[in-house]
Amino acid sequence: MELLRSLTLGQYVPRASPVHRLDPRTKILAATALMVVVFLVRDFRGLGVFAAFLAAAVALSQVPAGFVLRGLRPIWILLLLTLVLQIFFGASGGGTPLWRLGPFVATREGLVQGLFVTARLVLLVVCTSLLTFTTSPVELADGMERLLRPFRRVGVPAHELAMMMTIALRFIPTLVEETEKIMKAQMARGADLDTGGLLRRARALVPVLVPLFVSAFRRAEELAVAMEARGYRGGEGRTRMKQLRYRAQDLWAALAVAGISVLVLWPGRW
Amino acid sequence: MSDPVVVCEALTHVYLRGTPFESVALQGVDLVLRRGECVGIVGPTGSGKSTLVQHFNGLLRPTEGRVWVDGVELRAGRGILREVRRKVGLVFQYPEHQLFEATVFDDVAFGPRNLGLEPEEIQERVRESLQWVGLDPDRFGPRSPFSLSGGEMRRVAIAGVLAMRPQVLVLDEPTAGLDPEGRREILGRIRDLHQRMGLTVVLISHSMDEVARMCQRVVVLHQGRVFLDAPVREAFGQAERLRSIGLDVPHVTDVLLRLRAAGLPVRCDRITVQEACEEIVRVLQGGRKWSSSGV
Incomplete structure (x- = not known):
């Protein structure tokens, strides 16, 4: 655990x-x-x-x-x-x-x-x-965005890619925590997550993965609403607090x- | 006094020992839960409440100290853990987030199926558990858990734990995020389980009113240690101590304390509205005898 x-x-x-x-x-x-x-x-x-x-x-x-x-x-x-x-x-x-x-x-x-x-x-x-x-992951994403910017002309969505990367990295610890919590909840109901053959173990993951996906989608929706509520509308004309x-x-x-x-x-x- | 079901002795838990992220969650906790009790566990955020209850069914192992459940010491060994998880049902915060099956019936049946029970037995337990939480098995059983309201989903999740037929039911903030109606419903059901089924109940809560109404005893945790362990009346009589660690007393107690501060000599160890009313009436009537003016 x-x-x-x-x-x-x-x-x-x-x-x-x-x-x-x-x-x-x-x-x-x-x-x-x-x-x-x-x-x-x-x-x-x-x-x-x-x-x-x-x-x-x-x-x-x-x-x-x-x-x-x-x-x-x-x-x-x-x-x-x-x-x-x-x-x-x-x-x-x-x-x-x-x-x-x-x-x-x-x-x-x-x-x-x-x-x-x-x-x-x-x-x-x-x-x-x-x-x-x-x-740091944020710097990395920032740097990538700036480096990809010239390629926007040929349709590379630089800002969107960087934003996706930042969000993905940001949510890794959150999802890990969530996974841990769900695993414990199912173990409390007698789920056996770490014994048996490969197939058995794979099947034992369903009760963990379904709630995890449900919560990931819920989080995504909440995040989208929160971003829109603060006027986020993509990279166009966006300024930064930390200029590279x-x-x-x-x-x-x-x-x-x-x-x-x-x-x-x-x-x-x- | 009835016999102990869960015993913690000098229980210490350290997360991520030996890494830079090490943190001490519990420190030398001694605690005895007796059969048939309803105990409230309160404490500020991060005081170790959730960590503590996860030791009751072996989800976490003590870093130091020992834990017994129903006379059996928890240690490594699959047989013991399996048995303990059947005896101690743990309902996590927002338990509706753990629902995953296509129907309410199957979700509640998850626990009994893990126990390897016969289909008839499973059927019976699922129906029974759903009835305990006040959901009609015929109406809700075939529905998808994701189509229910928040309060209903939570009750399904609690039924899923009850279907294990535990002797001890631990609930981690069972009313968080529910509307007053849903809150009342859940608490009513828990009280029923405690009073009619004789279940030992452990209730983690941030609401002192809830604890006052539901529990006979309250354990206050603060920074991983037991700050106070006393019958509710006695505990909530120590408003100053509780407030010093950022907790509070039930609203009823608060009213009495204010009355007293305003000069009315009421006793403050009353925790239900009924008791408080009687106390105020008592004092006021008593007062009538020596003051000539009516109130």
Whole structure:
């Protein structure tokens, strides 16, 4: 039960670090750029430099390193699988055999390739989680809205998307609480929610899901009325209390990201 | 005195222990509920009322301390919990939000079905429970619970708990959000269950009038501790103490207190309108003897 309560999505870690203070747009763009870079890197040296840069960014953000690494926990199976598959099949058409496992041959090239791909995935995840650790959901939505604004001409509903995202994030804890309450109410009536086979358990969820949906719709309706009562009518002509503004630090961050990209990708550098 | 049904000993509950969100909801609560009692639990918001009652049927486990229900200590073990949830029926706040079946009948039958009863037995219990809450099983049984009024939905939800045939019925603010008519109806039904069926009733409420009218004993929680545990009269006689933690006394008591402050020597431990009237009449008539002027 309490697990539900401790579930934190979005995982924002409030700190007063320089990374937190960056404009969300800068962070979104930087993270995107770095993700592209990490896919373009061709050698270990590049990855090494990239990793050093990320480590410095994490240190600067004051988010505990353990926290960042914990973000890898949900995907460790994926990482392991990638590594194993690459070791055996990474070097297509032969390579230096290392050892055999039945019909499968592990190759040196495969091992190298496997380590490379795994390291790339880890860096990718660290990069994105650094974004969510240092940017509150509201800032994130704000930033996205501003970045998508130019695409409104081609029919992208930037404001609506951002509003939906903000509302969804806002209601996650509420729904978790609601779920917990309904589960308890049904358990008080003898419902058995956590024993039996998969099918039994799935069926046992009906008494939880139906009331949950009913209440979600009720909440949605109430929220819509509350918003309309305060004159909400979409993004047109809407002003904000907190204006996003690029500052000097954003320029420095952008330069750093550009610099590291060049350093990592430049062929035949140093 | 009758035998105890629910006993809490040094009960402490801490939410999310070991995380930055840790909060102590209950601290060293000792409490004994006796069979056939009607006990009111009152306290400011966040005083631990809901947390406390969720220990009565094992929905929450004590962080420290122990809980017994009907002589059995609550501890891990499916058999015990199953048994305890049958004995102690818990009606949450806004219980109508838990309705989910297509018909009122099926919803009330959810509990008995979970107990694995025979269809005839289920049928009988559903009819009985609906009658207890004052809904005609033939008229309401086949209807969708979502087509009912708020008060009716709440009564269906309470019937759903009664169909488990509990010995102890715990209601967490059963009248919240109802109109006066619905409120009267629900309270009347609860009193019936208590007086005629001999059910032990625990009533969480923010309305001191309700507690005064319904209960014999009141437990006041404040910041996770038992602030006061006394018969209603005695408890509501301590207006100052109750007010010091943001609670109040029943309106009747309030009137008596004001009369007294205005110089009329009434006793203030009267909690029903009837009693208060008699007390005022008594004092006024008594007064006639020594003051010459009529009132």
